[in-house]
Amino acid sequence: MSEQPMICSLCKCPLEVKRVDFEYVGHMFFADAPRCPVCGQVYLSEELVKGRVAEVEMQLEDK
Numbered sequence: 001m002s003e004q005p006m007i008c009s010l011c012k013c014p015l016e017v018k019r020v021d022f023e024y025v026g027h028m029f030f031a032d033a034p035r036c037p038v039c040g041q042v043y044l045s046e047e048l049v050k051g052r053v054a055e056v057e058m059q060l061e062d063k
């Protein structure tokens with residue numbers, strides 16, 4: 001996979017990778033995701049979300 005810089009579709013600004021919080025089925029998650037420094041739009045890929053959710057679900061089941 002090539003690491004191409006992502007650009008905000010609204011601002012045409014390069015995205016910064018930052019830790020972002022998001023909620024999924026009542027649980028809060030965080031992940032490193034590209035975020036636009038200008039408008040704050042976060043570009044979470046479905047793959048990334050599924051990966052984090054699977055991790056957290058496993059942790060929940062371990063309890």
Ligand SMILES: [Zn+2]
Pocket residue numbers: 008009010011012013036037038039040041
């Ligand atoms: Zn933007």
